[in-house]
Amino acid sequence: MPSIDTSTALIAPVSVTHDNTYGAAFIGTVVSAILFGVVCAQTYTYLNRYPLDRPFYKILVGVLWVLELVHSILVSHASYFYAITNWGNSLVLLFPPIWSLCVQVILGAIAGAIVKICFAMRVWRFSNGNRLVTGVIIVLALAQLVVACIYATRTLQLESVVVVSRLKVVGSLSLSLGTATDIVTAFALCFFLHGLRTGYSKDDSLVNRLTLYAVNTGILTSAVSVATMILYNLMPDNFIFMALYFVLSKLYANSFLATLNTRRVLRGRGTDAETNTVPTFLMVGKLTKHDNQFQDHVYPPSASRVPQTKEDMLRSQLEVEIEQEVTVTRDSHFEHHDFKNVSFA
Known part of the structure; x- marks a missing residue:
């Protein structure tokens, strides 16, 4: 899309400035890139620490890394378009959003859904196969993915970036489903981990640490989701809420990789995929x-x-x-x- 002639009579809303559009997009892109670097580091650590891990986990880690790589490329492309190609040209915000800005929403939602479903499997194991709770988490994760895809599709059809407020209901629903999934997952892990207490201080100390880790993981992603939703509803005509969304999928990917990398190795081995075991x-x-x-x-x-x-x-x-x-x-x-x-x- 070529640069727009600034001599046109159209002007952007007064509330839209370089700081809360181009500046916000730039900051979000930088933070997202940093977190992608952490994803790369954790992926490298995982492959070196667990060379005998099950192929399923290796494929899953590979898929997440590719998704985050493409997501970072799309975020960078959108930021470059608005901050460099059309620098100083606020009129570009009166035209349909660039395609990469919309597609990155779908990739971020896919990565988030994968991580949430994997965490649902943790709940399944600790709950001794509780179908109800696990099913609720999976349904919530898939529902958010569907709603996010609907949001991205409708965003592509907008005639202007500054009218994205028309999609408040769909966008807020998607973020709310993500927050609900994180909260239900953290609560379920805490509940079922509490049931594993034995009265032995060593074992209960481990349960406490795993519970704290589950809560911290859910709080971080939930807080970013809630903050994104609040900013979207309060200031839908700028890029501040987008900047937060840029980093959300990276937080999910890092939380999943951290879960894999913090497993203790038994006699120097990871989760072996050897035959006859x-x-x-x-x-x-x-x-x-x-x-x-x-x-x-x-x-x-x-x-x-x-x-x-x-x-x-x-x-x-x-x-x-x-x-x-x-x-x-x-x-x-x-x-x-x-x-x-x-x-x-």
């Missing part, structure tokens, strides 16, 4: 519905230490749940069944 959760027996006896076919007969009480069982279950979440390690050596080998994050 047995998941470590099969190393711990389960209580039957009628008594405190363990199912013999679950716990290997060669194990050197079998929990005998309900308290021991609860502690073992906590260790396995945390190990599945933090290391998800497969172990082919059944002779190592002592619980001291279970690692914690």
